[in-house]
Amino acid sequence: MSTAVVDPMRSVVYEVQRIRKETSDTFTLELHSTNGSNDFPFAAGQFNMLYVFGVGEIPISISGDPSKHRSLIHTTRAVGLVTGAMRQLKRGDSIGVRGPFGSHWPVEHATGYDVVIVAGGLGLAPVRPALYHILHHREKYGNVVLLYGSRTPNDILFRREVEKWRARLDVDVHVTVDRAIHPWRGNVGVVTRMIPKAPFDPLNTVAFICGPEIMMRFTVLELQKRGVTTDKIFISMERNMKCAVGFCGHCQWGPNFVCKDGPVFDYASVKHFFEKREI
Amino acid sequence: MATKRKPKLAVWKFASCDGCQLSLLDCEDELLAVTDAIEIANFPEASRTIIKGPYDLSLVEGSITTPHDAERIHQVRRSSKFLVTIGACATAGGIQSLRNFSDVNTYISTVYATPDYISSLQKSTPIADHVFVDFELRGCPLNKYQLVEVISAFLNSRRPNVPPYSVCVECKQRETPCIMVAKGIPCMGPVTQAGCGAICPSYNRGCYGCFGPSEMPNTPSLSIWFEHLGMNRTDLVRTFRGFNAYAEAFRKESEAHEKHY
Amino acid sequence: MKNIIKVDYLARVEGEGGLFIKMKDHAVSDVKLRIFEPPRFFEAFLRNRSFREVPDITARICGICPVAYQMSSVHAMEDACGVKVEGPLRELRRLLYCGEWIESHVLHFSMLHAPDFLGYPDAIAMAKDHPDVVKKMLQLKKIGNDIVTFVGGREIHPINICVGGFYRVPTRREMTRRLSESLKEARELAIEAAHWTASLPCPDFEQAYEYVSLQHPDEYPYNEGRLVSNQGLDIPISAFYDHITEEHMAHSTSLHSVLKARGSYHVGPLARYNLNFEKLTPLTQEVAHAIGLGATCHNPFKSIVVRSLETLYACDEALRIIDAYEMPERPAVEVQPRAGVGHGCTEAPRGVLYHRYKIDEQGTILDARIAPPTAQNQRTIEKDLHDFVTPRMDTPHEKLTWECEQVIRNYDPCISCSTHFLTLHIEHEETGSEV
Amino acid sequence: MPIGWTDEQDGGTYRLKERDDEALFGYQVGPHSWKKYLHPPRRRLWQAEMRDNHMVIVDDEPDYPRYAFFGVRSCELNAITIQDTVFTSGPYVDIGYRERRKQAFIVVVNCVEAGGTCFCASMNTGPQAEQGFDLALTELLDPNQHYFVVDIGSKAGAAIIKQVPHQQAQEQEHMAAQQAVAQAARQMGRTLDTRDIKMLLYNKYEHPRWDEVARRCLSCTNCTLVCPTCFCVSIEEQTDLNGQTAERWQRWDSCFTADFSYIHGGSVRSSASSRYRQWLTHKLASWIDQFGTSGCVGCGRCITWCPVGIDLTEEVRALRDGEPRIGVAIPTLDAV
Ligand SMILES: Cc1cc2nc3c(=O)[nH]c(=O)nc-3n(C[C@H](O)[C@H](O)[C@H](O)COP(=O)(O)OP(=O)(O)OC[C@H]3O[C@@H](n4cnc5c(N)ncnc54)[C@H](O)[C@@H]3O)c2cc1C
Ligand code: SF4
Ligand code: SF4
Numbered sequence A: 001m002s003t004a005v006v007d008p009m010r011s012v013v014y015e016v017q018r019i020r021k022e023t024s025d026t027f028t029l030e031l032h033s034t035n036g037s038n039d040f041p042f043a044a045g046q047f048n049m050l051y052v053f054g055v056g057e058i059p060i061s062i063s064g065d066p067s068k069h070r071s072l073i074h075t076t077r078a079v080g081l082v083t084g085a086m087r088q089l090k091r092g093d094s095i096g097v098r099g100p101f102g103s104h105w106p107v108e109h110a111t112g113y114d115v116v117i118v119a120g121g122l123g124l125a126p127v128r129p130a131l132y133h134i135l136h137h138r139e140k141y142g143n144v145v146l147l148y149g150s151r152t153p154n155d156i157l158f159r160r161e162v163e164k165w166r167a168r169l170d171v172d173v174h175v176t177v178d179r180a181i182h183p184w185r186g187n188v189g190v191v192t193r194m195i196p197k198a199p200f201d202p203l204n205t206v207a208f209i210c211g212p213e214i215m216m217r218f219t220v221l222e223l224q225k226r227g228v229t230t231d232k233i234f235i236s237m238e239r240n241m242k243c244a245v246g247f248c249g250h251c252q253w254g255p256n257f258v259c260k261d262g263p264v265f266d267y268a269s270v271k272h273f274f275e276k277r278e279i
Numbered sequence B: 001m002a003t004k005r006k007p008k009l010a011v012w013k014f015a016s017c018d019g020c021q022l023s024l025l026d027c028e029d030e031l032l033a034v035t036d037a038i039e040i041a042n043f044p045e046a047s048r049t050i051i052k053g054p055y056d057l058s059l060v061e062g063s064i065t066t067p068h069d070a071e072r073i074h075q076v077r078r079s080s081k082f083l084v085t086i087g088a089c090a091t092a093g094g095i096q097s098l099r100n101f102s103d104v105n106t107y108i109s110t111v112y113a114t115p116d117y118i119s120s121l122q123k124s125t126p127i128a129d130h131v132f133v134d135f136e137l138r139g140c141p142l143n144k145y146q147l148v149e150v151i152s153a154f155l156n157s158r159r160p161n162v163p164p165y166s167v168c169v170e171c172k173q174r175e176t177p178c179i180m181v182a183k184g185i186p187c188m189g190p191v192t193q194a195g196c197g198a199i200c201p202s203y204n205r206g207c208y209g210c211f212g213p214s215e216m217p218n219t220p221s222l223s224i225w226f227e228h229l230g231m232n233r234t235d236l237v238r239t240f241r242g243f244n245a246y247a248e249a250f251r252k253e254s255e256a257h258e259k260h261y
Numbered sequence C: 001m002k003n004i005i006k007v008d009y010l011a012r013v014e015g016e017g018g019l020f021i022k023m024k025d026h027a028v029s030d031v032k033l034r035i036f037e038p039p040r041f042f043e044a045f046l047r048n049r050s051f052r053e054v055p056d057i058t059a060r061i062c063g064i065c066p067v068a069y070q071m072s073s074v075h076a077m078e079d080a081c082g083v084k085v086e087g088p089l090r091e092l093r094r095l096l097y098c099g100e101w102i103e104s105h106v107l108h109f110s111m112l113h114a115p116d117f118l119g120y121p122d123a124i125a126m127a128k129d130h131p132d133v134v135k136k137m138l139q140l141k142k143i144g145n146d147i148v149t150f151v152g153g154r155e156i157h158p159i160n161i162c163v164g165g166f167y168r169v170p171t172r173r174e175m176t177r178r179l180s181e182s183l184k185e186a187r188e189l190a191i192e193a194a195h196w197t198a199s200l201p202c203p204d205f206e207q208a209y210e211y212v213s214l215q216h217p218d219e220y221p222y223n224e225g226r227l228v229s230n231q232g233l234d235i236p237i238s239a240f241y242d243h244i245t246e247e248h249m250a251h252s253t254s255l256h257s258v259l260k261a262r263g264s265y266h267v268g269p270l271a272r273y274n275l276n277f278e279k280l281t282p283l284t285q286e287v288a289h290a291i292g293l294g295a296t297c298h299n300p301f302k303s304i305v306v307r308s309l310e311t312l313y314a315c316d317e318a319l320r321i322i323d324a325y326e327m328p329e330r331p332a333v334e335v336q337p338r339a340g341v342g343h344g345c346t347e348a349p350r351g352v353l354y355h356r357y358k359i360d361e362q363g364t365i366l367d368a369r370i371a372p373p374t375a376q377n378q379r380t381i382e383k384d385l386h387d388f389v390t391p392r393m394d395t396p397h398e399k400l401t402w403e404c405e406q407v408i409r410n411y412d413p414c415i416s417c418s419t420h421f422l423t424l425h426i427e428h429e430e431t432g433s434e435v
Numbered sequence D: 001m002p003i004g005w006t007d008e009q010d011g012g013t014y015r016l017k018e019r020d021d022e023a024l025f026g027y028q029v030g031p032h033s034w035k036k037y038l039h040p041p042r043r044r045l046w047q048a049e050m051r052d053n054h055m056v057i058v059d060d061e062p063d064y065p066r067y068a069f070f071g072v073r074s075c076e077l078n079a080i081t082i083q084d085t086v087f088t089s090g091p092y093v094d095i096g097y098r099e100r101r102k103q104a105f106i107v108v109v110n111c112v113e114a115g116g117t118c119f120c121a122s123m124n125t126g127p128q129a130e131q132g133f134d135l136a137l138t139e140l141l142d143p144n145q146h147y148f149v150v151d152i153g154s155k156a157g158a159a160i161i162k163q164v165p166h167q168q169a170q171e172q173e174h175m176a177a178q179q180a181v182a183q184a185a186r187q188m189g190r191t192l193d194t195r196d197i198k199m200l201l202y203n204k205y206e207h208p209r210w211d212e213v214a215r216r217c218l219s220c221t222n223c224t225l226v227c228p229t230c231f232c233v234s235i236e237e238q239t240d241l242n243g244q245t246a247e248r249w250q251r252w253d254s255c256f257t258a259d260f261s262y263i264h265g266g267s268v269r270s271s272a273s274s275r276y277r278q279w280l281t282h283k284l285a286s287w288i289d290q291f292g293t294s295g296c297v298g299c300g301r302c303i304t305w306c307p308v309g310i311d312l313t314e315e316v317r318a319l320r321d322g323e324p325r326i327g328v329a330i331p332t333l334d335a336v
């Protein structure tokens, strides 16, 4: 009966293999296992609990390519203590990892549909694995659209990669910034402004949205205006999380635990409280 | 570790009873470990040696009560990278802030035969009213384990585990049945910040608020309950006017009842 | 030769003070023990508070000896209300006091005072060369703190003291389980401490003081007795202000207490010891003789030894109390307020601590007066400084300065508890004058 | 509690009282539930050490005490079952909980008297324990006989009974036990109407009653900490002074604290009303979605031990009163 279940609260030690500075406050860590078994299967949209020795543990989405199990990639913005300490890590330093946890972007269910990905700011990191997946299986999808909004041109995440996608003929990539800085010549304005003109068939579209809650709220409205139904809209939520396995209770959001029922939700099932305050 | 420069610690005193800084010396078990990890650079109560600033960590005890101290605290801030205020005096003005509710001049003449020698400000105010404070450690006196925790958190650049929730949480942790419920003894625990370990209820007395207001102190509701338990308004004023009398939530509550005298 | 000794910030004393000595024509012309502890006005805001609040409020006068403040104040209130606390409750109070003596004395003699004798700036530096002694003394101090925590709830500003007794009293079992063993250990450590302090190099310096302390027919004085001196004072505590007056000095310090009849006097361990030696436990007396101190001592530098002996006494006394302890039926005696005046006087680690309150029939405080020990000693300290420096004016300045500090630390001055101390218009001496 | 004592409970009050019979279990649930044993208030999860600049996770020696719980009430047994679901039924298992739970021996005492704040009858969790115990006692105080009727719930229970003097219960003794328990059910000091409770609460996210209760609520966390089903915890990092070891400690937490819902920039639930709403809605509504049962077993502790006597049954009643009595409530689409 008592098959030795691994303790879900216990971290496994990984090592920082590479650090890439993405923007002034955002960085990507590539982690390798220290016990040689470099295999970390995960689904696009899932996250890990990352532990910095002596400081604490926080949820961070996996931002790498799900088809590549070899290394584990996370993109983090330094906003506070743990993320700040994480930014100080150097190659070879240890970090604790638990995961992967949570629900994922329904990339399988989206086959045959147009896919529109709307990302705001750092929200590009958690959807990047979905985009990787879709691009790997490009033939299975209809139109693929990435609408990405960033605060300023300097905050654009994965800049070179975004440019590469933009250069592809099989994806529509549109980037906008809230505030232009010289020499930005692209769109200026909120990301939702790009929705009305985006090339997808609303009745046949699956949407993945990731970004600040307020941005997701308006994105949903715009998508609905175009006729995308709520059951085909997916959002990724953030809540305080201490355990990521449903024991700590912190991440409750309505009837859901963001850690296990989310972070990715289909909008239809949460819409009746998504708009309410302080849920 | 050995190669790293030890951070420099300074301890400063303003108007206070010394109890909070004494807590550092009262850490009998941890003291030597503390001094291993951190260099005591300026701590007159413990040492004649004064090493020049700037200091990595300053602990500030006491409230500002004199014009001279109001100047001195700015010097302290300038020479400190990280400034932590310790105790009710430094975080809320302390018991001496009771003067803030009266005229300090009558106070002076009550105590001193020759009031002219006294130079004192009208109010006793917390350090944060004067300079930026990086962290406030509450308590009258502070809890020495929390002090070690703050130092330890500072050394590891993490957040100190000094939660702002109510004393009730600690009551439950130490399994003291609530004395307000079980004995009808008025207790400030629900509006007082945890930190002491809920000592008083475990000694059969109501909490009297050493650690100041908790994060969301619903003092009006508690006052109504205190009255329901038989407390009169004079005592209500006194209850909220203790060691953290000048902390906003407690100050407002005591003033609300004073009006009704 | 420098003719001014100036210490801006006295170290290793509780609270903030400075020292200023001026020499002129090979004589000491001015001694000022400066206190710049900001005033906190306890006596003023005690007015209009309830008599039941005094132990909590007065504790905050001093974080080093809160128990003393609590004890003097509750005794004064009980006196005003005509109540006497006796039996096991009285014993528990003594036990609490033992804890404070141990903790406060050991803090002082091992961490604040001893480094002077051995030439270290502080106990931490001393610990590098004498790790064992320091660790043992920390252990001893911890046991003192343990007693206060056990009886009082926490070591600083205990919460368990009320007018009439306590909020909760321990059972006999709790008591022996928690304290017996460690106190036996403490007693051994205190004996070691006595031998160690007696072995410290000590300046020759004897003074003819008027010693003032409480005296009790049966016990070494803690919380009760008459005020006596070696020069004929013998009064009930209620006559305190009939014989002692406080002078508000313009020059420096505070309300200096003086005996109306004779002037400065000396309170604290040395006074208690010289006036009550025969009340010490046999073991303490035995150790006193073994370390060569004997029944009298007039060298204030030796107060370090006396403190260690009083620590030993406190351990012994605490053990006696624990052995005899029976849990009282009620944690406190019922006290009903009545209009009147009450006096309380107890022996704080640093000496006589006197409180007087006037309350009305509801128990509201109308007037409060407090005479802390350090204020009473202040004049004596200045006199010591004067007499100490006079024959030593040729001592190198650095050394003399340090020794002067040590003279002050002989009194373990607790400046924070100086309810009466003033902020001064500090006259800033020009550095230029320090030729 | 010793013989001759009982308790009297109401919102915000708990008083001991003398009673003049010999009842051994003549009292209701007290301040502590069994939660503190199975799901302790503080517990170290693991430690890590820095060795040559590398982190090493140090596992604690598992130490799972064997407990026998004597005098568990039916509501509490249900609460234990609810926590079983929380900690052991999903894809992840709280190993410490599971191990402590597995070894626990449970002796239930069926309630023959109900307290002033009890409402287990409303919640279908008592006063009679149905299953999940090793032994269940019903105490009976006839004028001429003081005895227990025992239900055996497990082999371990049967083995214990073998070792104590006993006799087969008579039909009429069974009946007496049933009646005594039924009597308790009728005595309940509180009731809670659970009809359609889930939708009732889901539909009341924006009811003015939340602000009213927030004016009284102290956010002191007592209700959550005394509740036998509340399971929320936080995890704290502790380090030694020289930064060589770190420990991860789990401790009880409460949805009434600000940190609980903190995400960078502020608390999601910053008002007292939203916290009370979260608590009540979780207990009575979302729990059903999450774990298939109510999160409340009707023990009444949160009512008794709320320092200002806030009573969830009253709050539910108030929320219901604004509700039209007819019609089916569906998730509102009235979101702006
Ligand atoms: C499922 C999920 C995926 C996430 N993915 C990413 C990601 O890919 N990249 C990224 O940069 N950030 C991500 N976040 C947010 C990230 O967890 C927070 O920025 C981080 O917890 C802040 O920690 P801190 O200690 O640096 O901040 P502080 O402000 O010091 O916060 C203190 C504590 O509050 C909690 N906390 C604060 N903010 C958040 C938050 N937004 N979400 C959850 N807990 C929080 C944490 O316990 C944290 O330790 C994700 C959050 C969730 C829930
Ligand atoms: S005794 Fe006081 S602190 Fe403890 S739970 Fe009750 S109200 Fe809260
Ligand atoms: S008064 Fe309150 S904060 Fe102070 S020790 Fe007692 S319980 Fe703790």
Ligand code: SF4
Residues within 6 Å of the ligand: D223, D226, D227, D228, D229, D230, D283, D295, D296, D297, D298, D299, D300, D301, D302, D303
């Ligand atoms: S919510 Fe209240 S009544 Fe229900 S189980 Fe919890 S404490 Fe008991």
